Amino acid sequence: MISSGRILLLLAAAISSASAFVAPVPKPSVLTTTTNTQQLPIAANNNEANIRRGTVLFMGWGPDPIWSPATVTSNEKACQSGSCVSITLSVNPETAAEYAIPGQYVQMRLDGDTKPLFLAIASGPDKENASFEFLIKKTEGNEWITSAASGTTVEMSQVLGGGFPMDENLEGFKYDFPTQNVLLFAAGSGIAPIKAAMESGQLNVAGSGGGGGRTARLYYGVQNPDELCFVESFGQWEQMGYQIVPVLSQPPADWEGRTGYVQAALEEDGVPIPRNSGALMCGMKGMAEAVKDILVKAGVFEGRVLTNF
Known part of the structure; x- marks a missing residue:
């Protein structure tokens, strides 16, 4: 049993570290992630350890795992x-x-x-x-x-977290304009939940099986071609209606594709009809903050820039 004094100390730590929390994984990142963008900091006593390591889940304790x-x-x-x-x-x-x-x-x-x-x-x-x-x-x-x-x-454990709030923010006319364009951003192993969203059909992209007609583009950032995951699925994703844009920060000399970081690639391409666009992203803090800043400044509704934490 944690004493009331200990709880107050933990809450204070949570508040002070909230600004450092970001996707995912991680890891971590909820969620995504920490350094591998796919796992949150490992914790034996989940909530206290996460606060100690600088990560706060939903600014609260969350349910205990049921194994x-x-x-x-x-x-x-x-x-x-x-x-x-x-x-x-x-x-x-x-x-x-x-x-x-x-x-x-x-x-x-x-x-x-x-x-x-x-x-x-x-x-x-x-x-x-x-x-x-x-x-x-x-x-x-x-x-x-x-x-x-x-x-x-x-x-x-049981399945946790609310995931990407797509139904609430991409469907209907909550923001007066329908979502006709979807932009996806992933860095490293942050591609995992983005892959799940693409293959679910819930984004209603033309050709994805969801019955919709949206356009969609995935910016996927890694260091070099050997770090690109699920390459064998790229063709399938394209058939589903997704344009795949790999972006390499440390490309080999013979690389002919995009280079640098996904936020720079987005800035170069621009945002198609911002008021009709939405976005999902999972990756490191710098990428997430930069992408969101570009999208919102372009005119994308802030509520349509979605993370899964």
């Missing part, structure tokens, strides 16, 4: 360098039924002695398929999952 078993069914390299892996796990049908909005996340641990990871789900919601995909960047201490073989059993 259930999940089994690794595949573990594959997600990019050419092998720095990230794509891991699929079979989950309880009840857990699969809880996942409704891209951008939601779970906590995961090997057992009660393992510090849990906070992981955004990379696959789209599918209540009929009790399976979740995750994109995980290899870091010191997470080998128990990044190297896990098929058949490995881990513990997974």
